[in-house]
Amino acid sequence: MAKLLYSATMSLDGFIAGPGGDMHWMARLPDTGPHEVADGLWKQIGSLLVGAHTYGGDDPNAGTDAEGAFGGLWSGPQFVLTHNPPARPVPGVTFVTDLRTGVDAALAAAGDRYTNVLGADVAAQCLQAGLLDEILVFVAPVLLGDGTPLFRKAGGTFAELEEISSATGPSPAIWYRVRK
Template sequence: MTKVLLHTTMSLDGFIAPEDDSTEWMFGYGAAGSLGMETMQRLGAVLSGRRGYDLGNRPDDGERKLYGGMWAGPVFVLTHRANDVPDDPNVTFLSDGIEDAVARAKAAAGEGDVAVLGASLSQQCLEAGLVDEVVLHVVPVLLGAGVRLFGSGGPAPLRKIGGDGVGQITDLRFAVEGRG
């Protein structure tokens, strides 16, 4: 059964990006551990928000690929700007809402799972009850401000189902109670 995974790297104080949207803060603490590699191997599709897509394709930032270039499967981007999408043959842009976007990504994933990337999209999926698991790679840095992963949504009870660490990074895996 295809699962929907909220999958991201975050700072110890809960941010996935600092105020300047840089990514350098994530590196230098170790590589993906076995949980990170296992998660990537389980994936059949990726669903991202438009902000994350745009940040990953900023001019003059060099080439940025999902999962460090280790991802080659279907990518879906949910956007509110359906009339303003780039010509990107590697991405399917969707605008029919969160439930439709998750359903389309699940259908494309086949036997694999769907990774949800981005703070707003992750929060929307959690609030809609669409997330089965939360997989976090926690980097030992306090960013203090920026893009917070979890916002003001209601409680979401979790059950720890795995964890490990390589270098300074702590990998955590939780089932969303009542889902998976």
């Protein structure tokens, strides 16, 4: 059965994108060699649930062989949560206007693999609705100072997390289960 996973690379000061959604800082990270968690993650993903800003946003690998999800390694069904679906269909992308509809469709499409959430706003909505199962954070050795935080909820929210695993190195990875 599929699970809903929010995975993101975050700066040490808590941002997943720089000011204005800038993602070019990701392309400037030094190559630290093999990473036991990151290198195989894309194989565990069966579908994507993507926010509209992320879908139409900045790909640090645009125009290269690494363009797209997981450095261009992943392909499969994508479900984009948006208030303004395009008039024309986009191959491989389903636009949905309701969170629950998008989550259900993405989980069904993922089979026995993860549905990966891309976008802080959609992840916060999933967490608030009690739908998010796991969170995987890679901590990049940079400071951005401003931008899109890993999570933001007006008025705050409290979510208890339980560590599943962690990996050390230049970009530590911490995998959590969301306690419900």
